[in-house]
Amino acid sequence: MTVADALMLALGVIAVGSGALVVTSAHLVRAGFYLVVSLGAVAGLYLVLGAELVAWVQVLVYVGAVVVLLLFAVMLTRAPIGPSPDLDRPAGPAALIGAGVGLGLSVLLLDAFRWTRYDLPPPGTGRRVGEQIFGAWVLPFEVLSILLLAALVGAIVLSRPDIGARPGPEGADVVAPPSPTGESAEVVARLERIAARQAAAQARVRAQHAAEAAAANQAAAEESGGEPAEPTRDDVLREQARNVVFRAREAGPALGGEDPPAPETGPRRVENTVGEPIPDDEQPALPPAPPKALPPKDTAPPKALPPRTPGKDEGDDA
């Protein structure tokens, strides 16, 4: 039992084990990733056997391209994320035939080779393989390149409906490309679940803000001497905002006429309600307003703002 034997046995166990998981896993995506492990172990076997170029081509083409293509197809066919129960046929005949094939081939090869030993060949260089490919095997190589080109063109023609893919025999059973939401019941259920979760979270946040506001109101009422009729900060701010909005609109038609009567229609900012002040849009609409509007605003300040409590502005926004 040499080191190469041990390596080969270990890699073979990995390859066969993950290959068994490929054909038995109930998750489509996991089957793809087990296929990566299996193909990587086979690439390691190639390395031990002295075929380096084949090993790296295996890693590049199989692990890098073929498995990625397969996973793309898994995603494009909208495979479910969890386990799929209807992935398999009944196991009986398949297991019988598979076991028969494996047993027969194994017995055949065991009987053919027994316990013969052989020396590992000198590690094959890419140079020798390249000389062989472009020397003795150049015709199959060229045929293979034409085959690749044909496969490429064939794949494009198959998947482009405007040049190759014909509609169904009646032309009517072509299903329109599915919209992501009107898809399967599963997707719809998932979207509904997400919406319900969002609604619950919003309701929770709103209730929290309401509780905070109530607590703040109570604290404000207590601080202002226990007068229950004292307007809370919210009310004052809301009234001010209403004044700004509606008085401005009332004053709009009276443009150029008498002075706007409202003392509070001037461009004033409502403190602390939103992060940025109200833009001075009313300025052109009310040309004479600001000089006259300012004194009454100063002399008669609106109702005193109750003391500001931290953490309240966020509640106002929500």
Add this chain to the structure above:
Amino acid sequence: MHAVIPYVIAALLFALGVYGVLRRRNAILVLMAVELMLNAVNLILVAADASIKSTLSGVQPEAWAYPAPEPKAGAIFALFVIVIAAAEVGVGLAIVLQYYRLRRAVVLDEVPLHEHEEQEAR
């Protein structure tokens, strides 16, 4: 080293591929199982490339013992098989995706094979 190890590994991989092709209903999983079988064949080719001549060293050299006069023929065959497998996967996935676009399913059991004839008979 023992010549039999890679061959038995390849035989087991091929058996797993056969089992997968027969068992799976999803077309993409069937393609994965086909990849397993192709890898088993590649492994046989590479192992034969490495071991056949030295295994047959005591045998009278015959023409069949040296199918290719050049060395590394097995590795080159393996390369060719890898390229063909890539082409096969490309076309196969194009067919699967086109079928999915038409029928919204990739289940092999439910592919109507005689649809055209039935509709012509109608």
